Amino acid sequence: DIQMTQSPSSVSASVGDRVTITCRASQGISSWLAWYQQKPGKAPKLLIYAASSLQSGVPSRFSGSGSGTDFTLTISSLQPEDFATYYCQQANSFPHTFGQGTKVEIK
Protein backbone atom coordinates (compact mmCIF):
# COMPACT_ATOMS: atom_id res chain seq x y z
CA ASP A 1 0.00 0.00 0.00
CA ILE A 2 1.09 3.59 -0.63
CA GLN A 3 1.53 5.54 2.60
CA MET A 4 0.56 9.22 2.62
CA THR A 5 2.24 11.41 5.22
CA GLN A 6 0.98 14.91 5.90
CA SER A 7 2.76 17.66 7.76
CA PRO A 8 2.20 19.37 10.00
CA SER A 9 -0.45 17.47 11.97
CA SER A 10 -1.83 20.79 13.11
CA VAL A 11 -1.16 24.45 12.48
CA SER A 12 -2.31 27.55 14.33
CA ALA A 13 -2.83 30.55 12.10
CA SER A 14 -4.59 33.87 11.95
CA VAL A 15 -7.08 35.23 9.44
CA GLY A 16 -5.12 36.53 6.47
CA ASP A 17 -2.16 34.21 6.98
CA ARG A 18 -0.71 32.07 4.23
CA VAL A 19 -0.90 28.40 5.17
CA THR A 20 0.96 25.54 3.50
CA ILE A 21 0.31 21.84 4.09
CA THR A 22 2.50 19.15 2.61
CA CYS A 23 1.73 15.57 1.69
CA ARG A 24 4.37 12.98 0.85
CA ALA A 25 3.67 9.64 -0.84
CA SER A 26 5.77 6.58 -0.05
CA GLN A 27 6.14 5.98 -3.79
CA GLY A 28 5.47 7.95 -6.93
CA ILE A 29 1.83 8.66 -7.71
CA SER A 30 2.25 10.99 -10.70
CA SER A 31 -0.47 13.64 -10.20
CA TRP A 32 -3.08 11.30 -8.79
CA LEU A 33 -3.68 13.35 -5.67
CA ALA A 34 -6.72 15.08 -4.22
CA TRP A 35 -7.15 17.46 -1.30
CA TYR A 36 -10.25 17.58 0.90
CA GLN A 37 -11.52 19.92 3.57
CA GLN A 38 -13.60 18.52 6.42
CA LYS A 39 -15.50 20.40 9.11
CA PRO A 40 -16.81 18.72 12.27
CA GLY A 41 -19.85 16.55 11.67
CA LYS A 42 -19.70 17.02 7.90
CA ALA A 43 -18.61 14.94 4.94
CA PRO A 44 -15.31 15.86 3.29
CA LYS A 45 -15.41 18.44 0.51
CA LEU A 46 -13.20 18.13 -2.56
CA LEU A 47 -10.93 21.14 -3.03
CA ILE A 48 -8.24 20.05 -5.47
CA TYR A 49 -7.98 17.10 -7.85
CA ALA A 50 -5.18 15.91 -10.10
CA ALA A 51 -2.76 17.61 -7.69
CA SER A 52 -3.37 21.15 -8.95
CA SER A 53 -6.84 21.44 -10.50
CA LEU A 54 -9.28 23.56 -8.52
CA GLN A 55 -12.69 21.95 -8.07
CA SER A 56 -15.56 24.05 -9.39
CA GLY A 57 -16.89 26.48 -6.80
CA VAL A 58 -13.80 26.36 -4.58
CA PRO A 59 -12.29 29.78 -3.85
CA SER A 60 -9.12 30.65 -5.74
CA ARG A 61 -7.20 31.20 -2.49
CA PHE A 62 -6.80 27.41 -2.46
CA SER A 63 -4.11 25.98 -4.71
CA GLY A 64 -2.29 22.69 -5.08
CA SER A 65 1.06 21.76 -6.54
CA GLY A 66 3.46 18.86 -6.88
CA SER A 67 3.85 15.56 -8.65
CA GLY A 68 5.56 12.26 -8.02
CA THR A 69 5.92 12.00 -4.24
CA ASP A 70 5.73 15.55 -2.88
CA PHE A 71 2.63 17.71 -2.87
CA THR A 72 1.49 20.98 -1.35
CA LEU A 73 -1.85 22.60 -0.52
CA THR A 74 -1.65 26.35 -0.05
CA ILE A 75 -4.28 28.70 1.34
CA SER A 76 -3.08 32.13 0.27
CA SER A 77 -5.08 34.20 2.74
CA LEU A 78 -6.81 32.24 5.47
CA GLN A 79 -10.48 33.08 5.99
CA PRO A 80 -12.64 32.31 9.05
CA GLU A 81 -14.48 29.56 7.17
CA ASP A 82 -11.19 27.80 6.34
CA PHE A 83 -10.61 26.55 9.88
CA ALA A 84 -11.04 22.83 9.37
CA THR A 85 -9.12 19.59 8.88
CA TYR A 86 -7.49 18.92 5.52
CA TYR A 87 -6.72 15.51 4.01
CA CYS A 88 -4.77 14.40 0.98
CA GLN A 89 -5.69 11.18 -0.84
CA GLN A 90 -3.83 9.29 -3.53
CA ALA A 91 -5.74 7.72 -6.42
CA ASN A 92 -2.79 6.19 -8.24
CA SER A 93 -3.36 2.65 -7.01
CA PHE A 94 -5.67 0.71 -4.71
CA PRO A 95 -6.19 1.16 -1.82
CA HIS A 96 -6.76 4.88 -2.27
CA THR A 97 -5.10 5.87 0.96
CA PHE A 98 -5.56 9.14 2.83
CA GLY A 99 -3.06 11.17 4.76
CA GLN A 100 -3.64 11.41 8.50
CA GLY A 101 -5.01 14.95 8.27
CA THR A 102 -3.89 18.46 9.16
CA LYS A 103 -6.01 20.53 11.52
CA VAL A 104 -5.94 24.26 10.86
CA GLU A 105 -6.78 26.07 14.08
CA ILE A 106 -7.34 29.66 15.06
CA LYS A 107 -4.30 31.36 16.57
Next chain:
Amino acid sequence: QVQLVQSGAEVKKPGASVKVSCKASGYTFTSYDINWVRQATGQGLEWMGWMNPNSGNTGYAQKFQGRVTMTRNTSISTAYMELSSLRSEDTAVYYCASSGGVHWGQGTLVTVSS
Protein backbone atom coordinates in the same frame (compact mmCIF):
# COMPACT_ATOMS: atom_id res chain seq x y z
CA GLN B 1 -28.57 18.13 -8.45
CA VAL B 2 -26.48 15.11 -7.58
CA GLN B 3 -27.29 13.60 -4.20
CA LEU B 4 -26.14 10.55 -2.31
CA VAL B 5 -28.49 9.79 0.57
CA GLN B 6 -27.47 7.16 3.09
CA SER B 7 -29.50 5.05 5.48
CA GLY B 8 -29.84 5.91 9.13
CA ALA B 9 -27.71 5.19 12.15
CA GLU B 10 -27.31 1.61 13.33
CA VAL B 11 -26.45 -0.01 16.66
CA LYS B 12 -25.11 -3.53 16.43
CA LYS B 13 -23.71 -6.12 18.81
CA PRO B 14 -20.22 -7.54 18.36
CA GLY B 15 -20.21 -10.34 15.82
CA ALA B 16 -23.24 -9.03 13.95
CA SER B 17 -23.38 -7.56 10.45
CA VAL B 18 -24.51 -4.16 9.21
CA LYS B 19 -25.69 -3.13 5.76
CA VAL B 20 -25.55 0.56 4.85
CA SER B 21 -27.32 1.89 1.77
CA CYS B 22 -26.47 4.85 -0.46
CA LYS B 23 -29.19 6.05 -2.83
CA ALA B 24 -28.03 8.14 -5.78
CA SER B 25 -30.08 10.74 -7.62
CA GLY B 26 -29.47 13.51 -10.13
CA TYR B 27 -27.21 11.49 -12.43
CA THR B 28 -26.99 8.13 -14.17
CA PHE B 29 -26.15 5.74 -11.34
CA THR B 30 -24.12 3.38 -13.52
CA SER B 31 -21.84 6.13 -14.81
CA TYR B 32 -19.59 6.56 -11.78
CA ASP B 33 -17.93 4.23 -9.31
CA ILE B 34 -18.97 4.37 -5.67
CA ASN B 35 -16.32 4.41 -2.97
CA TRP B 36 -16.83 3.72 0.73
CA VAL B 37 -14.83 5.55 3.37
CA ARG B 38 -15.11 5.37 7.14
CA GLN B 39 -14.09 7.62 10.01
CA ALA B 40 -13.89 6.66 13.64
CA THR B 41 -14.68 9.41 16.13
CA GLY B 42 -11.86 11.92 16.24
CA GLN B 43 -9.84 9.95 13.72
CA GLY B 44 -8.90 10.30 10.06
CA LEU B 45 -10.49 9.01 6.88
CA GLU B 46 -10.05 5.36 5.91
CA TRP B 47 -10.76 4.11 2.39
CA MET B 48 -12.58 0.78 2.41
CA GLY B 49 -13.20 -0.08 -1.22
CA TRP B 50 -14.99 0.69 -4.46
CA MET B 51 -17.70 -0.69 -6.68
CA ASN B 52 -18.53 -0.16 -10.33
CA PRO B 53 -22.34 0.08 -10.39
CA ASN B 54 -22.48 -0.89 -14.06
CA SER B 55 -20.52 -4.14 -13.89
CA GLY B 56 -20.76 -4.84 -10.18
CA ASN B 57 -16.98 -5.20 -10.03
CA THR B 58 -15.49 -4.42 -6.64
CA GLY B 59 -12.15 -3.83 -4.98
CA TYR B 60 -11.57 -3.88 -1.25
CA ALA B 61 -8.78 -2.68 1.00
CA GLN B 62 -6.81 -5.65 2.32
CA LYS B 63 -7.83 -4.75 5.86
CA PHE B 64 -11.48 -5.47 5.09
CA GLN B 65 -11.10 -8.43 2.73
CA GLY B 66 -13.39 -11.25 3.78
CA ARG B 67 -15.56 -8.98 5.95
CA VAL B 68 -16.90 -6.40 3.52
CA THR B 69 -19.25 -6.82 0.57
CA MET B 70 -20.27 -4.00 -1.76
CA THR B 71 -23.30 -4.51 -3.96
CA ARG B 72 -25.86 -2.51 -5.86
CA ASN B 73 -29.42 -2.47 -7.12
CA THR B 74 -29.42 -0.53 -10.36
CA SER B 75 -33.22 -0.49 -10.58
CA ILE B 76 -33.34 1.81 -7.55
CA SER B 77 -29.94 3.49 -8.03
CA THR B 78 -28.71 2.27 -4.67
CA ALA B 79 -25.35 0.99 -3.52
CA TYR B 80 -24.82 -1.10 -0.41
CA MET B 81 -21.91 -1.80 1.90
CA GLU B 82 -22.20 -4.76 4.25
CA LEU B 83 -19.63 -5.31 6.99
CA SER B 84 -19.71 -8.54 8.96
CA SER B 85 -18.15 -9.88 12.18
CA LEU B 86 -18.40 -6.44 13.70
CA ARG B 87 -16.17 -5.46 16.58
CA SER B 88 -15.98 -2.34 18.70
CA GLU B 89 -13.22 -0.93 16.49
CA ASP B 90 -15.73 -0.78 13.61
CA THR B 91 -17.67 1.96 15.40
CA ALA B 92 -17.43 4.83 12.94
CA VAL B 93 -19.24 7.05 10.47
CA TYR B 94 -19.41 5.34 7.10
CA TYR B 95 -19.56 7.45 3.93
CA CYS B 96 -20.29 6.64 0.32
CA ALA B 97 -18.74 8.92 -2.29
CA SER B 98 -18.79 9.10 -6.06
CA SER B 99 -15.54 8.43 -7.87
CA GLY B 100 -13.42 11.54 -7.95
CA GLY B 101 -14.73 12.52 -4.54
CA VAL B 102 -17.02 15.30 -5.71
CA HIS B 103 -20.21 13.98 -4.14
CA TRP B 104 -20.51 12.38 -0.72
CA GLY B 105 -23.34 10.94 1.28
CA GLN B 106 -24.17 12.48 4.63
CA GLY B 107 -22.61 9.61 6.54
CA THR B 108 -24.07 6.76 8.58
CA LEU B 109 -23.01 6.22 12.18
CA VAL B 110 -22.54 2.56 13.00
CA THR B 111 -22.08 1.84 16.69
CA VAL B 112 -20.88 -1.60 17.79
CA SER B 113 -21.58 -2.21 21.44
CA SER B 114 -22.61 -5.08 23.66
